[in-house]
Amino acid sequence: MSDGELAAYSLVELAVDRLRRDILSGRTDPGERLVEEQLTKRLGISRAPLREAMRLLAEQGLVEHIPRRGARVATLSDADVGELYEIRDILERHAVTSRPTGADLAGLRSALDVIRAATDQDDRLELANAHRRFHVEVVALSGNRQLTALYETVLVKIQLYMAVNMRREAEVARAEDGVLRHERLFAAVERGDATEILTALSAHGARTYLTR
Structure with missing residues (x-):
């Protein structure tokens, strides 16, 4: 893995950790929208590692991707x-x-x-x-x-x-x-x-x- 790939991976890990903490600590409610522009500014990362982090969080069942509406914290009825x-x-x-x-x-x-x-x-x-x-x-x-x-x-x-x-x-x-x-x-x-x-x-x- 090159230095650039390692840096990008580290940014993904950072985003996953920060967002996971927010979600599982109750700081963000189920169904709350996760807006890319806001998150890139808050986390200080670009869209590419953020999107990969969101994909990984979706695999963990913590994030949902809604067609034409973006991502949100996962919900249950x-x-x-x-x-x-x-x-x-x-x-x-x-x-x-x-x-x-x-x-x-x-x-x-x-x-x-x-x-x-x-x-x-x-x-x-x-x-x-x-x-x-x-x-x-x-x-x-x-x-x-x-x-x-x-x-x-x-x-x-x-x-x-x-x-x-x-x-x-x-x-x-x-x-x-x-x-x-x-x-x-x-x-x-x-x-x-x-x-x-x-x-x-x-x-x-x-x-x-x-x-x-």
């Missing part, structure tokens, strides 16, 4: 989001009720530590990723790898909306409230009481800020 949350709940409840005793909580504890740190630093992308990891770790305690893999694909699909939910929640609630919810869920898991875990999951408030 309200029905799609509701159905994905329903699937998430079903998988979580199955995992919790089938969890073997004595499961290792190190991964769950680590994810909770990241949630605390990201909340303190107001790092929205890290916080969104940590929330996803925490819930994946809850399901992974079931010991069912196929169930865990399926569950994680569902969470990735709705992370855009989970990030928006957390951003809107931050506007009306204390930042530490999210930490406290996950601490309560962790404590329930640590005690191994399936009924208490299900109650904590039900009170988790995932759907409260779905309206767009």
Whole structure:
């Protein structure tokens, strides 16, 4: 790869990273237009690397290209989001009720530590990723790898909306409230009481800020 090609590739990586952070942190809403002229100025790059970055983000399911209208942040219908949350709940409840005793909580504890740190630093992308990891770790305690893999694909699909939910929640609630919810869920898991875990999951408030 020549120096020119390497530089162009680096610009693509830069654009992918910046736009991905904006999208998954909830700074940009699902359906928000991505205007080339604005983005080239903001990122300080030309159209060619930006378009390649948008293509890569589209492959990741984060960007949609609309004929004659340009690109926008990917969207799901309200029905799609509701159905994905329903699937998430079903998988979580199955995992919790089938969890073997004595499961290792190190991964769950680590994810909770990241949630605390990201909340303190107001790092929205890290916080969104940590929330996803925490819930994946809850399901992974079931010991069912196929169930865990399926569950994680569902969470990735709705992370855009989970990030928006957390951003809107931050506007009306204390930042530490999210930490406290996950601490309560962790404590329930640590005690191994399936009924208490299900109650904590039900009170988790995932759907409260779905309206767009």
